[in-house]
Amino acid sequence: MINKTIAVAAAALLLGAAQQPVALAAEPVRIGMLTTLSTKAGYLGEDIRDGFMLAVEAEGGKLGGVPVEVSVEDDERKPGKGVSIAERYLKRDGAKILTGIVFSNVAMAVVPKVVREDAIYISPNAGPSRLAGKGCHANYFNVAWQNDNLHEVMGKYVSEAGHQRAYILAPNYPAGKDALAGFKRYFKGELAGEVYTKLGQSDYAAEIAELRAARPDAVFFFLPGGMGINFLKQYAQAGVDVPVFGPAFSFDARILKAVGDAAVGVHNGSQWNHDLVVPANVQFVHDFREKYGRMPTLYASQGYDAARLIASALKATGGVDDLDALRAALKRADFESVRGRFAFGNNQHPVQDIYVRRVVKDDEGIRNETVNRVFEAHRDAYAADCKL
Amino acid sequence: MLLFFEQLLNGLQLGITLFLMSAGLTLVFGVMNVINLAHGSFYMVGAYVAATVAAHSGSFALGVLAALPAAGLTGMLVEALVIRRLYLRDHLDQVLATFGLILFFNELVRVVWGRQPLFLDVPGWLSGQVELIPGAPYPSYRLAIIVAGALVGVALWWLIARTRLGMRIRAGASNLQMVAALGVNIRLLNTLVFGLGALLAGLAGALAGPILAVESGMGESILILTFVVIVIGGIGSVRGALIGALLVGLVDTLGRAFLPDLLRLFLPVAQADGAGASLASMAIYILMAAVLAVRPRGLFPVSHG
Numbered sequence: 001m002i003n004k005t006i007a008v009a010a011a012a013l014l015l016g017a018a019q020q021p022v023a024l025a026a027e028p029v030r031i032g033m034l035t036t037l038s039t040k041a042g043y044l045g046e047d048i049r050d051g052f053m054l055a056v057e058a059e060g061g062k063l064g065g066v067p068v069e070v071s072v073e074d075d076e077r078k079p080g081k082g083v084s085i086a087e088r089y090l091k092r093d094g095a096k097i098l099t100g101i102v103f104s105n106v107a108m109a110v111v112p113k114v115v116r117e118d119a120i121y122i123s124p125n126a127g128p129s130r131l132a133g134k135g136c137h138a139n140y141f142n143v144a145w146q147n148d149n150l151h152e153v154m155g156k157y158v159s160e161a162g163h164q165r166a167y168i169l170a171p172n173y174p175a176g177k178d179a180l181a182g183f184k185r186y187f188k189g190e191l192a193g194e195v196y197t198k199l200g201q202s203d204y205a206a207e208i209a210e211l212r213a214a215r216p217d218a219v220f221f222f223l224p225g226g227m228g229i230n231f232l233k234q235y236a237q238a239g240v241d242v243p244v245f246g247p248a249f250s251f252d253a254r255i256l257k258a259v260g261d262a263a264v265g266v267h268n269g270s271q272w273n274h275d276l277v278v279p280a281n282v283q284f285v286h287d288f289r290e291k292y293g294r295m296p297t298l299y300a301s302q303g304y305d306a307a308r309l310i311a312s313a314l315k316a317t318g319g320v321d322d323l324d325a326l327r328a329a330l331k332r333a334d335f336e337s338v339r340g341r342f343a344f345g346n347n348q349h350p351v352q353d354i355y356v357r358r359v360v361k362d363d364e365g366i367r368n369e370t371v372n373r374v375f376e377a378h379r380d381a382y383a384a385d386c387k388l
Numbered sequence: 389m390l391l392f393f394e395q396l397l398n399g400l401q402l403g404i405t406l407f408l409m410s411a412g413l414t415l416v417f418g419v420m421n422v423i424n425l426a427h428g429s430f431y432m433v434g435a436y437v438a439a440t441v442a443a444h445s446g447s448f449a450l451g452v453l454a455a456l457p458a459a460g461l462t463g464m465l466v467e468a469l470v471i472r473r474l475y476l477r478d479h480l481d482q483v484l485a486t487f488g489l490i491l492f493f494n495e496l497v498r499v500v501w502g503r504q505p506l507f508l509d510v511p512g513w514l515s516g517q518v519e520l521i522p523g524a525p526y527p528s529y530r531l532a533i534i535v536a537g538a539l540v541g542v543a544l545w546w547l548i549a550r551t552r553l554g555m556r557i558r559a560g561a562s563n564l565q566m567v568a569a570l571g572v573n574i575r576l577l578n579t580l581v582f583g584l585g586a587l588l589a590g591l592a593g594a595l596a597g598p599i600l601a602v603e604s605g606m607g608e609s610i611l612i613l614t615f616v617v618i619v620i621g622g623i624g625s626v627r628g629a630l631i632g633a634l635l636v637g638l639v640d641t642l643g644r645a646f647l648p649d650l651l652r653l654f655l656p657v658a659q660a661d662g663a664g665a666s667l668a669s670m671a672i673y674i675l676m677a678a679v680l681a682v683r684p685r686g687l688f689p690v691s692h693g
Contacts (some may be wrong), residue, residue: 043503172665196659197644198669200625202600202609205398205530206645213391229505229601237510237527237599258505258601292682 028067029320031310032089034082034110035100037074041225044102044252044299045074048124050292050302052099055311058287063307064315073143075101080107086110090117097122097319099169099257099306102299104147106176115139118323118332124306125299127349129178133382136347143309143328144302145271146349146380147175148182150247151222153269153354153374155186158218159244160374164189167216167242169207171223172196177249179222185381192216197223204231208238220245229258236262247303248368251359252297256366263359264366271354272301272339273370280308280336280384295367299353301338341377351377394524395645396638401530403637404537408592409610410617410629411544412585418561418624418690419581422471423482426489427589427614428607433493434459434590435597435606436501439508442597448511452594459590460583467582472575481528490608497604508597533595541630548626557581561624561690613640616672618681622686631687636672643671 035045035051049072060086061067071093075082082101089095098114099122101107107126113123115137123131127146131137159165168191170176170185176196184191192214211219219242223231228250235244248270256263274285274295284304288296296304314328320326333344337352345351354375357368414428435459442451470489474482509515510529518524548554555579559567568574593607600606617636621628648664655663679687 040603042498046503172669196661196665198665200609202606203398203402203641205401206395206641209391209394209398209524210645226505226601226603226606229603230599233601234527234599237515237517237529239525239527254504258507258603260507260509 015089028061028069028216029063029097029314030089030093030095031068031070032086032093032095032098033070033072033100034075034085034089034098034106035072036077036102036106037072039077041077041102042074043297044125044148045100047297047300048100048102048303050286051300051305052124053295054288054291054300055304055307057291059311061347064311064313066319068310068312068314071095072100075106077103077106079106082106082110083113086114090119091112094321096120096326097310099124099310100303101126105129105294111140112137120320120323120326122306122330124302124308127380129382132347132349132380133385136386136388138327138348138388140348141309141344142349143195143306144350145352146382147178148185149271149354149375149378149380150249151179151182151184151220152381153356153378154220154245154267155183155376157267157269157356158183158220159186159188161218163218163243165192165216166190166212166218166220167192167195167211167222169193169195169197169211169219169221171199171201171227173199175224176222182248182381183220187220197227201227202230204234205238207237208240211242212238212240216242218243218245220251222247224249225255229255232259232262245269248272248298248357250270251357251368252299253295253367254297256359256368259281260366261361264361266359267356267371268359268368269354269374270298270357270368271350271352272298273355273357273368275368275370276339276355278338278340281338282341284338305335305339305342306335307339309333311335343377345379345383346388347380347383348388349380349383351379354378390521391645392595393521394526395641396531397520397526397534398645399638399641400634401534401637401643403634404534405592405596406610406613406617406637407630407633408540408588408595409614410621411540411626412588413614414618414621414624414626414629414689415557415581416585417618419557420471420475420560420578421564422474423479423486424471424585425483425486425611426466426493427585428611429490429493430459430463430586430589430607431593431596431610432497432604432607433462434510434593435600435602436497436506436593437590438594438597439506439602440501442508443506448508450595450597451508452591455590455594456587459593460587463589464579464583466586467579471582472578475578487605490590493607494604501604503604505601505603506597508602510598528599536591536595540588544588544626553580613672616676618686620676620686622683622688622690624690625686625688628686628688628690637676639675640668640672643668647671668693 037045061210073085097120104126132146170179244266251268312335316329317325343351356371360369434455438451438455441454514529617632621632647668651660651664
């Protein structure tokens with residue numbers, strides 16, 4: 001009798017033990033996305049989210065064969081709001097992977113907290129220099145770029161195109177100063193002017209008049225969002241015929257639609273374009289247009305790559321229980337990026353090719369055309385300061 | 389010297405745009421004693437309607453013509469539904485309620501038009517430049533804005549100084565109860581004035597559309613400057629709004645253009661540029677502080693009965 005009881009108990013235990021891993025596998029991996037969906041800049045977060053979800057839905061709710069549950073919340077571009085959402089994801093949901101932040105100031109508030117709590121953060125957009133250099137961390141991965149990269153590429157390109165006198169222009173805030181510093185790091189000529197405008201300025205008539213009087217042979221500007229639309233329209237109306245250069249941020253598919261012909265002919269730097277002939281990219285652009293009915297922007301491509309990077313790691317580890325294994329798998333970056341070659345450097349930021357694109361107008365409307373590859377396997381300038 | 393004249397023109401043009409905005413706002417404040425933060429929303433509505441109509445009809449002029457009644461009617465609707473309940477309330481309540489309206493309109497625009505900023509181009513015949521000063525081509529569209537603004541200024545002066553409606557508006561600004569006691573329909577007058585203010589804001593928005601990004605929230609950046617203008621000009625005074633707008637436009641533009649150069653005379657280049665940029669963004673507020681120090685109620689104070 002006693003023997004029988006023990007046998008039953010043992011069998012039950014065995015059964016229970018056998019069932020446990022099954023039960024765990026059925027529990028989806030939670031991924032917390034906090035991104036900017038409201039405010040004027042809301043379309044950036046919208047595209048990151050849509051790109052990310054495209055990859056999740058392509059696998060039927062899984063990433064790398066592991067079921068995932070993605071929660072998305074709006075940080076309203078506010079660091080404080082971002083921190084409280086991140087805390088909720090970590091404490092309430094027990095999420096081990098966070099992603100989604102658009103703006104560097106939000107990232108600077110949220111990322112250090114997340115990585116200290118033994119959770120992984122994967123950046124699909126912001127790449128502030130602190131997090132690439134001294135502040136780098138084993139739990140932080142950037143799958144987009146370091147903030148300076150798309151400006152550096154233009155500095156090199158403008159020099160190589162034979163321009164000697166550049167007039168450079170950015171808003172008076174940290175990212176604006178970083179942008180011009182990035183440009184100057186690779187630009188060999190002299191500066192006809194270096195101007196910092198008010199953040200959120202809408203009228204650039206005074207700057208354009210100054211610019212014309214300074215007689216530069218190239219203009220480089222970093223004016224994200226609506227500021228860039230304003231500048232480009234007004235620049236075209238002023239009839240200045242000095243060629244314009246900028247980072248991809250002012251030339252994504254949505255901004256081009258609002259600027260129209262005024263953007264045609266402008267060169268801009270980007271790590272991605274819709275016409276890159278990479279199998280993963282052809283598939284991505286096709287699927288994105290089919291699902292959402294619009295051209296993806298570079299932000300969408302970064303969201304998509306973030307999801308695919310996570311998929312590659314989950315495929316190797318099967319879950320998020322072993323954080324060391326997950327980190328190692330992420331660091332291998334064993335996925336096909338939509339931009340082709342992709343690897344992580346020592347600071348877990350991309351080592352990637354960066355291109356120059358030109359805005360053209362054809363039957364399909366106004367869009368970017370890749371001109372050439374300016375940086376091969378480019379590394380950011382802060383990697384040396386990172387102790388990883 | 390050439391550059392100086394060009395920047396003067398730029399300042400004049402910014403001033404005219406600000407005048408269109410502040411004329412309406414100051415009328416509303418003067419007659420109804422209401423602080424309306426949602427004035428920038430009418431500007432946005434004007435720009436969106438102009439862009440939409442222009443995109444469908446291919447005519448910019450038609451777009452502007454459609455924007456006027458659209459913004460005016462939106463204003464009258466807002467007056468009837470919301471503002472009317474605020475006349476007797478505290479200014480703080482008015483600020484709260486109209487701030488809520490800003491959020492409402494920004495979100496409404498996103499729901500109706502989406503997040504994609506709209507495209508509105510300069511009409512073909514205004515897309516070139518004019519060499520007003522030899523050697524300094526000036527965009528013809530900006531000249532057109534100056535002309536349009538000047539015409540509106542004259543029309544507004546005529547309306548206020550020479551018509552019966554204008555007489556009532558002036559009377560309402562100095563003593564609303566007395567005007568009501570004399571048998572004028574105050575309710576209708578208020579709605580009309582509010583609609584007129586919104587219409588002017590809509591015109592400013594439609595005219596700014598080809599220069600600026602037509603996007604949700606575009607009204608806020610100009611709204612702040614507009615408030616500076618009416619405080620400088622004297623709240624309630626259209627003449628004050630005109631002078632204040634031109635002052636603010638000129639100081640802002642000339643400050644941005646020449647302060648860094650001016651500081652270079654005394655400071656090393658890097659420091660001069662940094663300080664110049666910061667000082668230029670403060671210039672209009674310094675102007676406002678200076679005006680208020682000398683004339684606490686603005687340049688052209690309106691006396692209330």
